[in-house]
Structures are given as C-alpha cells and as structure tokens.
Amino acid sequence: MSESTGNGGPGGGSSGGPDALPDLLELDLEALRTLDHPVLSEVVADLCGRAEQPREMLWGFNSAF
Amino acid sequence: MQHGGAGVSRQATPRSPRRVDTGAAGRLPVPFGQFIVKVHGRCNLACRYCYLYEGPDHTWRARPAAAAPAVLERTADRIAEHAAAHGLRDVALVLHGGEPLLAGVDRLAALADRVRDLVPADCTVHTTVQTNATLLTDARIAALALHGIRIGISLDGGLASHNTRRTDHAGRPSWPAASRGARLLADRHPDAYAGILTVVDPRTDPVEMYESLLALCPPALDLLLPHGNWTNPPPGLPGTGTAPAGPGSGRPTPYGDWLITVFDRWWPAAHRETRVRLFEECIALLLGLPAATESLGLDPVNAIVVETDGSIEQVDSLKSAYDTAAATGLDVFRHTFDDALGHPGVAARQAGADALAAACRACPLLTVCGGGHYAHRYRADNGFTNPSVYCADLERLVRHIADRLSDATAGAHR
Numbered sequence: 001m002s003e004s005t006g007n008g009g010p011g012g013g014s015s016g017g018p019d020a021l022p023d024l025l026e027l028d029l030e031a032l033r034t035l036d037h038p039v040l041s042e043v044v045a046d047l048c049g050r051a052e053q054p055r056e057m058l059w060g061f062n063s064a065f
Numbered sequence: 066m067q068h069g070g071a072g073v074s075r076q077a078t079p080r081s082p083r084r085v086d087t088g089a090a091g092r093l094p095v096p097f098g099q100f101i102v103k104v105h106g107r108c109n110l111a112c113r114y115c116y117l118y119e120g121p122d123h124t125w126r127a128r129p130a131a132a133a134p135a136v137l138e139r140t141a142d143r144i145a146e147h148a149a150a151h152g153l154r155d156v157a158l159v160l161h162g163g164e165p166l167l168a169g170v171d172r173l174a175a176l177a178d179r180v181r182d183l184v185p186a187d188c189t190v191h192t193t194v195q196t197n198a199t200l201l202t203d204a205r206i207a208a209l210a211l212h213g214i215r216i217g218i219s220l221d222g223g224l225a226s227h228n229t230r231r232t233d234h235a236g237r238p239s240w241p242a243a244s245r246g247a248r249l250l251a252d253r254h255p256d257a258y259a260g261i262l263t264v265v266d267p268r269t270d271p272v273e274m275y276e277s278l279l280a281l282c283p284p285a286l287d288l289l290l291p292h293g294n295w296t297n298p299p300p301g302l303p304g305t306g307t308a309p310a311g312p313g314s315g316r317p318t319p320y321g322d323w324l325i326t327v328f329d330r331w332w333p334a335a336h337r338e339t340r341v342r343l344f345e346e347c348i349a350l351l352l353g354l355p356a357a358t359e360s361l362g363l364d365p366v367n368a369i370v371v372e373t374d375g376s377i378e379q380v381d382s383l384k385s386a387y388d389t390a391a392a393t394g395l396d397v398f399r400h401t402f403d404d405a406l407g408h409p410g411v412a413a414r415q416a417g418a419d420a421l422a423a424a425c426r427a428c429p430l431l432t433v434c435g436g437g438h439y440a441h442r443y444r445a446d447n448g449f450t451n452p453s454v455y456c457a458d459l460e461r462l463v464r465h466i467a468d469r470l471s472d473a474t475a476g477a478h479r
C-alpha cells in the first residue's frame with residue numbers, strides 16, 4: 001500500500017509554527033469550570049474524570065449512542 | 066505556573082501524555098470495550114443514501130435476517146469471556162441492525178440480561194439500542210427500559226422536510242411514525258433516551274436543523290459526516306484527482322461551514338441545551354484528553370461487531386469503502402474476541418499516528434483531527450493511508466472550535 005501524496009493536508013509541523021493550534025493543554029480544568037461560560041463549564045465537568053477513567057469506557061463507535 | 070486542582074489537571078511534564086505518545090509501537094492491543102451486535106440485519110426503511118444496503122458491500126444479502134438465539138447466546142458468552150479475561154469494569158453493548166426492533170423486544174432483552182448475568186460481578190454493562198424510532202411504542206420502550214436498555218434514535222432532522230429520504234420500502238415517508246416514537250421517548254421515558262444521531266446535509270439550514278432536533282429534547286446529539294471517500298466522494302465534495310484537500314486549495318468547506326454554524330448556536334447558550342458529541346470530543350482533544358469518537362483523534366478504536374450469523378467484523382462504516390471491507394474471517398462460534406484483537410485491520414485502527422498518511426503525521430492538527438474517520442480516508446488505489454476526504458472541512462471545524470475555546474479560556478489558570 002503506497003502513501004498518497006496527491007491529497008495533501010494542511011501542512012506545517014505538528015507543533016509550534018504559524019499554523020499551530022492554540023496551546024490549551026496546560027489549562028487547569030478546575031479553573032475552567034469556574035469561568036463565566038455555562039456550556040464550557042458543563043462540558044468540562046463531564047470531562048474531568050476522563051483522564052483517570054478506564055480506557056474501556058471510551059466508547060467511540062459513532063453509529064450509535 | 067499552576068498545575069493544581071483536585072487531581073484533575075494533567076501532568077505538566079510531559080505536557081500531556083496524549084500529545085507525545087501518538088504511535089503504537091510495542092503497545093499491547095487495547096481490549097474491546099464496545100460490542101455492537103447486529104440483532105437484525107434488515108431494515109423496515111429503505112433510506113436512499115444508506116451505506117449498508119445501498120453501498121458497495123453486499124455481505125448482508127447472504128446473512129440471515131435475524132440473529133438466531135444460539136448466535137446471541139454465544140455472543141453473550143464471548144463478551145463475558147473477554148470482560149473477565151481483561152478485567153473490564155465497564156462494557157458497552159449496542160443492539161444494532163438493520164433495525165434492531167424487528168428482532169422483537171424479548172430477544173433484545175434476553176441478550177442484554179444474559180450479558181449482564183455472565184460478566185464478572187464488578188463489571189457494569191451499559192446497553193443501548195439504536196433504532197429509526199418508527200417501531201417505538203409505549204409498551205416497547207417500557208420493556209426495554211425495564212431491562213436496562215437505553216434508546217438512541219437516528220433521524221435526518223427534527224422536521225418532516227428533513228426526513229424525506231427516509232422512506233419505507235414502498236416509498237412512504239417514515240417521519241409520522243419516527244416523530245411519534247421520538248416524542249414518546251422524550252415525553253414519557255426521558256430516562257431511557259440516549260440521544261439522536263443525525264447525518265449532516267449541508268443543503269439544510271444548520272440552525273433550523275439543530276433547533277428542530279432540540280425540540281425533540283435529546284440528552285445528546287451526534288452530527289455525523291456522510292460516509293464517502295476519495296473514490297466515492299460525499300455529496301458536494303471533489304474526489305480523486307482533483308485539487309488538494311487542505312487549506313489554501315481554495316476548496317469549499319460546506320460541511321465545515323455547516324458544523325461551525327451549529328457550533329456557534331450551541332456554544333454561547335445560557336446553559337448546555339444538549340450534549341453534542343462531535344463538539345465535546347473536539348474540546349476534549351484540544352484540552353489534551355482522550356476522546357470517545359471515531360470522528361476525531363488518535364485514540365484506538367475498541368469497538369467490534371457481531372453480525373447476524375455470528376461473524377466477527379470490524380465496524381461497518383468500513384462497508385462504505387468496498388465490498389467485504391469489514392470482514393475478519395472470524396466468528397463467535399470458533400473464535401474469541403482476543404483472536405479478533407490480532408486481526409491486522411483491527412490493529413490498524415489501534416495504531417494511532419503510525420497508521421496515518423504522511424500529510425496527517427506532519428499536520429499541525431494531527432492530535433485533534435487524527436485524520437478524521439477511518440472510512441473517509443479510503444482511496445481505491447492505495448487503501449486507507451490518506452487524509453480524510455473531509456480534510457479541509459475538519460480543519461475548518463477544529464480551528465474554529467480551538468479559537469472559540471481559546472477566547473473563552475483567555476485568562477484562565479494554567
């Protein structure tokens with residue numbers, strides 16, 4: 001199986017650089033829950049346990065709930 | 066720099082384990098945690114775009130319509146065996162089809178009960194059924210709920226006009242029955258309501274679509290991109306041999322535009338009106354957490370399918386690529402789920418960045434986008450080692466959510 005070169009992606013490096021995504025990795029999740037942003041607070045409240053959650057609970061199958 | 070906070074902040078060094086460990090070299094396979102059982106392989110609808118019955122894969126024709134009790138019993142045994150072997154504390158059982166309610170509620174309940182009875186005592190089974198909602202009645206919903214089965218429904222939107230392509234085999238619209246079923250669930254059995262799956266159609270008005278779905282009170286929504294690939298591009302997108310996919314190509318992003326319009330309706334609301342899986346998983350990934358979706362990210366797929374004849378298959382979205390794409394040659398009578406973990410197709414779905422195209426591996430969005438949905442990377446001449454056919458749309462969506470999240474969190478503790 002050969003790799004495609006014709007369907008190129010956004011390019012650039014995977015970290016840093018002008019095309020990099022904003023770095024949000026070090027945000028403190030507890031602090032995010034206290035921001036005045038109701039949707040973000042509720043999302044983060046759900047996500048808080050995820051880092052410690054067993055992997056088998058990351059149910060990714062998309063064609064069902 | 067503060068990293069405090071009740072044990073929920075991620076470690077500072079490395080900044081996020083998700084961001085440095087993107088490959089799979091030397092890692093053991095991740096056990097299956099989500100078992101999709103095709104309890105009935107036919108559907109009472111004949112949606113004109115259905116990838117299962119209208120697409121390139123024809124394996125369903127040779128299979129029994131309904132899974133026999135012996136297949137379901139054996140499947141339950143295998144799930145319990147896998148849960149015990151890997152010490153799983155939670156497993157998801159998804160009753161799927163076709164239209165699973167065609168199998169009858171009793172058969173669904175018997176399977177759910179058997180799995181629950183056989184798994185180790187410390188393992189919780191989370192069971193859902195995914196239905197087109199047309200066969201939901203008060204009595205059936207109550208019976209499913211009694212057996213701990215929650216109900217997800219599939220609709221093309223919350224209005225009759227959104228669902229005109231969901232017809233029965235005689236061409237009659239499914240909407241009257243589907244909307245009745247959805248309302249019953251929302252009004253009388255909200256605790257059994259898992260959510261609504263909707264496939265994006267960029268020709269619809271995104272806000273009208275979202276608000277029409279909200280009117281059905283789903284606790285969660287997922288917005289799915291229609292299955293398509295470089296060889297058979299989705300509606301409205303260019304395919305093989307045309308302009309490059311990424312930004313700067315000038316390629317329109319109808320799906321990305323549609324999704325960010327919904328995002329901008331959802332995000333600033335005074336409370337979370339419903340959970341939107343695609344958006345929330347994107348936020349999780351941007352924050353460096355693992356994600357629970359096939360649409361984004363590099364996390365290993367831990368779902369496996371059992372067909373009505375007991376065949377063990379990979380997730381059936383692969384069937385949108387080519388005939389027999391999901392086959393493994395294994396079945397629950399002769400093989401364990403551990404045998405399926407060794408299948409090269411399963412391993413490829415657990416290989417993280419190692420399995421991606423060079424363009425994705427060099428992409429600044431790699432850890433969030435992850436090359437998009439596996440099925441959408443396919444091209445007949447080289448398989449799955451390509452960016453998603455939705456690359457430009459995914460980039461538009463991910464960058465938009467990243468910018469909104471960045472704005473919202475400006476000034477937050479780090």
Ligand code: SF4
Pocket residue numbers: 008009010011424425426428429430431434435436437452453455456457459460
């Ligand atoms: S990671 Fe996503 S955005 Fe980046 S090249 Fe691959 S498909 Fe495109």
